[in-house]
Amino acid sequence: MARKYDVVIIGGGAAGMCAAINIKLRDRSISVAILEQLSRVGKKLITTGNGRCNISNLHINLERYHSEDIRFAEYALTNYDNHYAADFFSEIGVVFTYDETGRAYPYSLQASSVVDCLRFALDDFGVDTFVDTAVLSYSKKENFFNVKTNNGDFVCESLVVASGLYSGGQKLGSNGSMLKILKNNGYKTVKTTPAIVQLKTETDVVKSLKGMKVDADVNLSINGTAFRGDFGEVLFCDYGLSGPPIMQLSREVE
Numbered sequence: 440m441a442r443k444y445d446v447v448i449i450g451g452g453a454a455g456m457c458a459a460i461n462i463k464l465r466d467r468s469i470s471v472a473i474l475e476q477l478s479r480v481g482k483k484l485i486t487t488g489n490g491r492c493n494i495s496n497l498h499i500n501l502e503r504y505h506s507e508d509i510r511f512a513e514y515a516l517t518n519y520d521n522h523y524a525a526d527f528f529s530e531i532g533v534v535f536t537y538d539e540t541g542r543a544y545p546y547s548l549q550a551s552s553v554v555d556c557l558r559f560a561l562d563d564f565g566v567d568t569f570v571d572t573a574v575l576s577y578s579k580k581e582n583f584f585n586v587k588t589n590n591g592d593f594v595c596e597s598l599v600v601a602s603g604l605y606s607g608g609q610k611l612g613s614n615g616s617m618l619k620i621l622k623n624n625g626y627k628t629v630k631t632t633p634a635i636v637q638l639k640t641e642t643d644v645v646k647s648l649k650g651m652k653v654d655a656d657v658n659l660s661i662n663g664t665a666f667r668g669d670f671g672e673v674l675f676c677d678y679g680l681s682g683p684p685i686m687q688l689s690r691e692v693e
């Protein structure tokens with residue numbers, strides 16, 4: 440028999456957990472379930488910010504959002520700024536600390552403590568979390584969604600898709616499976632491109648510098664034309680380059 444909830448959330452990452460808690464903060468009588476295909480919720484979150492979780496930023500604004508369509512983020516960035524994030528997280532036990540550039544981290548400097556506080560809040564609010572539960576398809580009939588998983592069916596009035604995309608790879612749950620399912624339900628998708636990733640380069644020079652870190656001005660030239668630059672700590676690796684300025688520039692490289 441299908442399990443019934445007012446709201447089913449697909450994905451137990453940061454977005455899914457925060458959505459569930461926000462629903463409960465507004466109305467505790469709403470029944471909420473999270474369906475997560477991995478064996479635990481928040482697996483990607485634990486790896487973020489080098490294990491410290493760069494959770495927010497004092498200077499969140501639209502000018503700093505990089506996209507072909509910045510209006511897409513306007514509502515979220517205007518209504519859910521750093522004050523909102525700081526208030527929301529302090530309510531569930533995560534206090535922010537800031538570095539000199541305005542980056543926010545949990546006071547513990549441990550991403551795992553953010554995941555723990557989210558998990559405890561889900562328990563306190565009575566959100567049912569189903570792990571090892573991969574959504575295979577869903578359909579809508581009249582006012583109800585029927586969600587098929589490898590762990591039985593779920594029926595709900597509202598369905599939230601918080602399944603992330605490709606960042607971090609399969610081990611962190613990013614297999615793009617929901618994209619296909621959404622397409623089957625008539626949603627249009629846009630082409631995805633990598634961003635905030637390390638860069639592979641020719642290895643003869645960088646290999647010999649493997650492990651070295653230097654503060655450097657990094658300039659990206661495309662077909663001989665200077666394109667963009669950034670400053671920060673560059674890490675030499677056996678495959679190429681890493682570090683914050685490399686990651687910032689990586690979205691321009693295809």
Ligand SMILES: Cc1cc2nc3c(=O)[nH]c(=O)nc-3n(C[C@H](O)[C@H](O)[C@H](O)COP(=O)(O)OP(=O)(O)OC[C@H]3O[C@@H](n4cnc5c(N)ncnc54)[C@H](O)[C@@H]3O)c2cc1C
Nearest residue numbers: 450451452453454476483487488493573574602603607612
């Ligand atoms: C190494 C690394 C470091 C990062 N550091 C930072 C940082 O410091 N600060 C920052 O702001 N961002 C950082 N990010 C980006 C940040 O982690 C992501 O933007 C954020 O985790 C996205 O959250 P999400 O809930 O949208 O998606 P996810 O965390 O990807 O969660 C989606 C969940 O949905 C599940 N799922 C997917 N499909 C299905 C399905 N069919 N059925 C059931 N479950 C499904 C997945 O298993 C996954 O657990 C980092 C990313 C990486 C990879």
